[in-house]
Amino acid sequence: MSGAPVRVLFRPLATMVPAVAFALVFAAPARAVDDYTLPFYDAGVSLLYGVDRDPRVGVQLDYTGKTWWDSANHPGRVYDNHTGIDYPMPLHSAVAAAKDGVVAATEGGYGTQQFGQFGNFVRVRHSDGRQTLYYHLASRADGGIAVGYNDDVAAGAKVGESGCSGLCYGAHLHFEVLVDTGTNLVTSDPMYRRLWTTWPGRIPFRATYVRENDANTVYVRRGYTISHWVEFKNTGGRTWRPGAWPGRIVLGTWDPASHDSMFAAADWTSSWLAARIDEVTPPDDVGRFSFGIRGAPGPGSYRETFNLLAQGVRWFDHDDLGGFYVPITVLNQLE
Amino acid sequence: MRVLSIRSRMVLQPWVLAIGSAVMLAACLGSVESPSPSSGASMPGSSRPTAGTSARETPGLPAGFPLMPGMVADDPLPNEPGLIGRWTTESNGAEVYAFLKDALPAAGYRVDLLGPGDTVAVVRFTPPGGQQLQIDLGQAGAGTFMELRLPRD
Numbered sequence: 001m002s003g004a005p006v007r008v009l010f011r012p013l014a015t016m017v018p019a020v021a022f023a024l025v026f027a028a029p030a031r032a033v034d035d036y037t038l039p040f041y042d043a044g045v046s047l048l049y050g051v052d053r054d055p056r057v058g059v060q061l062d063y064t065g066k067t068w069w070d071s072a073n074h075p076g077r078v079y080d081n082h083t084g085i086d087y088p089m090p091l092h093s094a095v096a097a098a099k100d101g102v103v104a105a106t107e108g109g110y111g112t113q114q115f116g117q118f119g120n121f122v123r124v125r126h127s128d129g130r131q132t133l134y135y136h137l138a139s140r141a142d143g144g145i146a147v148g149y150n151d152d153v154a155a156g157a158k159v160g161e162s163g164c165s166g167l168c169y170g171a172h173l174h175f176e177v178l179v180d181t182g183t184n185l186v187t188s189d190p191m192y193r194r195l196w197t198t199w200p201g202r203i204p205f206r207a208t209y210v211r212e213n214d215a216n217t218v219y220v221r222r223g224y225t226i227s228h229w230v231e232f233k234n235t236g237g238r239t240w241r242p243g244a245w246p247g248r249i250v251l252g253t254w255d256p257a258s259h260d261s262m263f264a265a266a267d268w269t270s271s272w273l274a275a276r277i278d279e280v281t282p283p284d285d286v287g288r289f290s291f292g293i294r295g296a297p298g299p300g301s302y303r304e305t306f307n308l309l310a311q312g313v314r315w316f317d318h319d320d321l322g323g324f325y326v327p328i329t330v331l332n333q334l335e
Numbered sequence: 336m337r338v339l340s341i342r343s344r345m346v347l348q349p350w351v352l353a354i355g356s357a358v359m360l361a362a363c364l365g366s367v368e369s370p371s372p373s374s375g376a377s378m379p380g381s382s383r384p385t386a387g388t389s390a391r392e393t394p395g396l397p398a399g400f401p402l403m404p405g406m407v408a409d410d411p412l413p414n415e416p417g418l419i420g421r422w423t424t425e426s427n428g429a430e431v432y433a434f435l436k437d438a439l440p441a442a443g444y445r446v447d448l449l450g451p452g453d454t455v456a457v458v459r460f461t462p463p464g465g466q467q468l469q470i471d472l473g474q475a476g477a478g479t480f481m482e483l484r485l486p487r488d
Contacts, residue, residue: 048450072487073455073471075448086452115429136453169428169472170436170451 036098036195037155037204037237039134039175040162041314042089048172049086051189052078063191083187084133084176091171092143093162095134096204097153098175098190101126106149108140112163119166120144122159123178130195131185135174138163154246155238156204157313198283202237205310209322210286217327220295224333225265229290232308232321240281246312249277251289254307254318263304263328265292274306295330302328393420396483397462401438403431406481417485419468425478432456432472459486 038045054061060068062078071080091112101124108120120137122145137160138144144161147153164171177195178185190196212230220226230251234240240249253261253272260271268274274291281287293304305325308316318324393408396419409421424431432451439446439460447467448459456472469486472479 049452049455073450073452073457073473074487075450075457075459079452079455082453088449088451113429115427164429164451167428167453168451169432169454169456170449172451174453 033197034099034155034237034239035197036132036177036190036201037096037197038087038201039096039098039132040087040089040173041094041096041203041205041317043203043206045087045089045093047085047191048075048088049073049079049082050077050191051084051187052080052082053189053192055081057081063189084135084174085191086172086174088170088172089162091161091163092138093173094158095122095137095160095162095173097124097155097157097159098132098177099124099126099128100155101132101153103147103149103151103153103159104131106140106145106147108137108145110139110165112138112142112144112165113168113171114139114165115168116166119168120160120163122147124153124159125180129180130188131178131180133174133176133178134159135176136163136165136168136172137161139165154313156247156310197237197239202235202283204236204238205308205314205316206234206236206320207232207308207316208235208320209324212326217301217329218293219329219331220293221331222295222297222299222333225292225294227290228293228326229288230306230324230326231286231288233286234281234283235320237283238310239283240277240287242276242279246310248311249281249287250309250311251275251291251306252309253304254315255305257307257315261304262297262302263293263295265294267292293326293328295328297330299330299332302330304328393483395419397444397465397468399442399462400483401435401442403434403438403481415484417487418482419485420483422481423475423478424481428454428456428472428474428479431479431481432458435470 050063052060054067057080058069058071060070060074060078060080066077068074073079103122104125105123106121110116110118110120119135120139121133121135122137123131123133125131144163146161147159153159162171162173177188177190179188196202210231210233213228218226218228238247242248251274253259253274258272264271268291269276275289278288278290303325307318307321307324402422403424403426405424405426406422407424409423412418412421435458436449439458444460444462446458446460448457450457454474458470459467461467467486469484471482471484
């Protein structure tokens, strides 16, 4: 142990308090620890009504602390006695787990748009003592329930599809965070609590193209391998990790997904999986994927298309990556 | 200020009763058909207002506003700033929302916001050349209420 920390131990408390306070206030924020992400994949979906944090009828308190002394609807904020967050979305939109967990309950027996007191749902139990509820889903027979009781679900994994079952005026997802007190489940407001990994919340997996070592046509001699890398910015809500499973972020062939590549080099994990993310990449950081390109086919001009994949969970939106592909020209060995 | 209801006008002026009876008889015989501002031909389902709920009775209602069959106007209208009209129906909220989602564009209105919730919904729309208006839906017993108003935060 160096001497400096020991000296700190003997400082009078009065001098330490400001130092500690300074450290708490001005210390660099800890790297993102993955928490909750938005429970869907469509980045265009947004909150319509949040949680009313005041249980009194006629008094509404939204996540920002604003209070309304009425029972009117306040789009973008809240409506009276609402216990979750409403996200309007078309019928059969994919609904995703907001965090890793285990399926605690499902109901899929109601019609996809069956109006009534009860509707279809998936409820997931998380390791932090909270549970998340995904409500108004389509019927099980209609593909609305994608998981079963006691299934492990990864953050961002599809748990169902949106519908309008139960008390529902139009297709939307009612997403609710509940705290398990041991005797009952109590509503919590994920917006007010800022449970999202990022603020505001983001969809789990998203990226934008940044650059590559050669953005022009790549030339490779037949039978040889060249090194290539590409960088993407993590614009989603989950940290990219090279080793985690499920959810390991890799670069694979696309269009069609996972096709055998003619350019697979010796460093590829398989004939379609070009690379894992090089290192842990939190949201807003840039991650690099390094891989070889082998000039296997005959001389000519080609293109190989790639996409990012959270393994075991889902592919990214290829359009967000700018439709990423690598133009490749294979040259004759003798040229 | 809410206009006088048909009933109160009849009480005040008894001669209207006779004329009204004649008109009703003619209507029953099919010889008279009252024009309806909400009887757009292309509207899904009939949006023709039922008796006593004519759109013409509600001042400030935009031309051609589609009223779902079975809507009953509140009379008197609650004295609330920005409130143009209020109706209730035995239909559930999902049915009313679905009706509006189709009928408003069919009536030529621009729909600016479709906001369905659990037991509420909000729809914002703009009539041609008019100002933006807001429809709020909510539970009224086993049925649904619909309020038309100026938008609020």
